[in-house]
Amino acid sequence: MTAGRWLLWLVLALPGAWMLGPWGFTPDAYGYGHAIADSGDWAAWLLMATLAVTPVRLLFKRARWTAWLARRRRDLGVASFAYAAGHTAVYLWKKGSLAQVVxxxxxxxxVAGWLALALFLPLAITSNDASMRALKRKWKTLHRLVYPAAILTFLHWIWSAFDPTTAWIHAGVLAAIETARIVLQRRGKPRRG
Known part of the structure; x- marks a missing residue:
């Protein structure tokens, strides 16, 4: 792993350290509500950043930094999954028993949250060079599961929020990212005459 990639992972881990610190040292002040909300927020934000890579790359084709961003897209996706897994772990810890979860x-x-996590799991497991080589064309097909998983993630957020306004705003940003991706990809395809 390159020094730049280590630095990226250090930056991606900082929000997690920021959550664990206050929760460990001042659990009464920070508590379950903050931990579950913050881990879910970071999972969603990193998911949006992951999905934004393609439209940004298509929009700024000549910029060097977009090539770096495209190479780090899998890192962003795995970090998103890590925060989603942390979000799930906090929920399971709070419930304390399988019977209560069921x-x-x-x-x-x-249900939306569990389905999203189930779709993200194979994506996180196969977000490495060895899996890309082994799966070949099937890798890209598998990773298209990110789109239904993203929809389920945002439905989970909207339906679970006390005030869903923020979740709806983020869902709108996600819709804009995906609309930009579709438009830019279609514009870049050669026309058949």
Whole structure:
């Protein structure tokens, strides 16, 4: 791993350290509510950053930094999954028993969250060079699961929020990112005459 990649991972880990510190040292002040919200926020923000790489690369084709960003897209995606896994771990810790987790599976927002996590798991596991070589063309097909997983992530956020305004704003940003990606990809395709 290059020094630049180590630095990127250090930066990506900082929000997690910021969450664990206050929760460990001042659990009464920070607590479960902050830990679950902050880990979910970072998972969603990094997911949006991951999905924004393609439209940014298509928009600024000649810029060198977009090539670096494209090479680091998998790192952003894995970091997003790590925060989502942390979000899930905090939830499971709070519930304390499998029976309580199963009892809550009828809640729509939890079903959306579990389905999103299930879709993200194979993406995180295969976000490495060895998997890309082994899966070849199937790798790209598999990683298209990020789109339904993103929709489920934002539905989970909207349906679970006390005030869903912020979640709706972020869902709008995600929709803008995806619209830009589709438009820019279609514009870049050669026309058949």
């Amino acid at each position: 009892a809550e599976l009828s809640d729509t927002y939890l």
